[in-house]
Amino acid sequence: MRAPLTLSGRCYWGRRTGEAGQFVYSAVLDAAGGKCAGNTPLTFVGNSYYERRFDKKASSASPSLPPLHAGDVVLKSSLAVPAHLRSRRTxxxxxxxxxxxxxxxxxxxxxxxxxxxxxxxxxxxxxxxxxxxxxNVALGKVVALCAYATSGASASSPAVPSLVLLENVARALTKRRSLLYYSEADGVQLVRVIAEGCRAAAEQEIHIQPVMRDGCVVAVRLDC
Known part of the structure; x- marks a missing residue:
């Protein structure tokens, strides 16, 4: 029987570089203190100019995710309003x-x-x-994914975590009814709140329960 899994406390944020650009990923919190990684404000994480200005280093954003471990959370911000309409009232x-x-x-x-x-x-x-x-119309939505081993491990083939939907993030980790955001600043704040909630859930050792459908893991939920 598989041992209960908890969140790792690590959280990565992915957002598009342009209207139809690829996703770039960066860590939301540092590994130790739970603060935003480096000195760069979360709003500018992934922007090479501001990261050089605040941290005196190259951009931490990467087009690919680092090796994930079970319990890691990946947040993807998607925009629902086209770029040419974002400056207009809708x-x-x-x-x-x-x-x-x-x-x-x-x-x-x-x-x-x-x-x-x-x-x-x-x-x-x-x-x-x-x-x-x-x-007001929502500007976009944050989708929360969790690294979870969807297939069993063996001596010759260890389990490789796959990203599946983390269903009850809004209720369990935030005080919102949904993960919609209505401005760029609201989206950044939502990512910060979820990341801090993941860190707190890891410290409390809240278990992750799989959601099964036709014998397959299609999503996971926080058992709280």
Missing amino acids: VDVTGIQTSYFDASERNRRALCAVGSVIQSMHLYDGHEVPELRRG
């Missing part, structure tokens, strides 16, 4: 149904007529659509 219009009829004739399930939405966006500068009671 609203979530999910649920709006186009209609050429009057409001009394449109589908009852439609939340708002298109004309009303256009007028609202004009009056409120696109910041919010009051009729829909929607807030």
